Amino acid sequence: MAKREHLQILLEGVNLWNQWREETKELPDLRHADLRGTNLKGANLQGARLAYADFHGADLSWANLTHAQCGWAEFGNAILIGADCRHAFFAGADFRDANLSWADFREADLSWAYLGNAELWRTFLSGARHLTIDQLLKVNNLHGAQLDKSLLKIIQKKSPHLLEKKTESSL
Numbered sequence: 001m002a003k004r005e006h007l008q009i010l011l012e013g014v015n016l017w018n019q020w021r022e023e024t025k026e027l028p029d030l031r032h033a034d035l036r037g038t039n040l041k042g043a044n045l046q047g048a049r050l051a052y053a054d055f056h057g058a059d060l061s062w063a064n065l066t067h068a069q070c071g072w073a074e075f076g077n078a079i080l081i082g083a084d085c086r087h088a089f090f091a092g093a094d095f096r097d098a099n100l101s102w103a104d105f106r107e108a109d110l111s112w113a114y115l116g117n118a119e120l121w122r123t124f125l126s127g128a129r130h131l132t133i134d135q136l137l138k139v140n141n142l143h144g145a146q147l148d149k150s151l152l153k154i155i156q157k158k159s160p161h162l163l164e165k166k167t168e169s170s171l
Contacts, residue, residue, distance in 0.1 A: 002031055002033040006123070008030045011038070014042055018043065018044045021046075022044075027047050028047075029128075031052055033053045033054070033117045035058045038059075039054075040059060040060045041059050041060070041062060041063065042062045042063060045064060045068050046066045046068065047068060049069050050059060052073060053070070054072070057077045059078070059134055060080045061080065061083065062083065063080070066085070070090055071091045072092040073156075074109055077096070078098045079098070081100075083100075084088045085109070087108060088108045088109070090108055090109060090110050091109055092112045096116045097118065099118070100120050103124070104123075105128045107128070121166075122145060125151075127148070130156075133154045133158070141166055142162040142163050143164060144165075
């Protein structure tokens with residue numbers, strides 16, 4: 001369960017949260033936290049314990065999620081534009097209808113993550129661990145995404161429309 005103190009600081013705002021992160025060496029524990037619809041734009045969640053947290057509809061744009069433990073977290077309809085997710089653990093996470101454009105998932109573990117209808121426009125996915133073609137075939141858009149060559153070849157063959165540029169209004 002989330003530490004009440006950590007959750008209270010985060011809910012008081014990203015500026016206070018980021019200041020607290022600079023002053024403490026304690027890793028945040030926000031497991032099972034209800035953060036639906038919360039503005040976490042630019043939040044430093046590096047190394048945080050976020051398993052089973054609910055970020056449905058939250059704005060995590062430009063957030064630092066490097067090395068975060070996000071197993072089975074809910075990111076449905078969340079905005080993670082430009083989020084740094086390198087080396088994070090997202091096994092079983094649900095990114096249904098999320099906007100992951102420009103996010104960096106290099107070396108992130110995406111085992112069993114659900115990417116249905118997610119936007120991955122210019123998302124960095126090369127080197128993501130346990131990312132499968134089945135996951136990628138369920139997304140809405142992969143235009144400009146950086147993928148491992150083996151996955152890119154399969155997408156080009158099976159679903160080239162996923163790689164086509166879409167207009168801003170369709171994103």
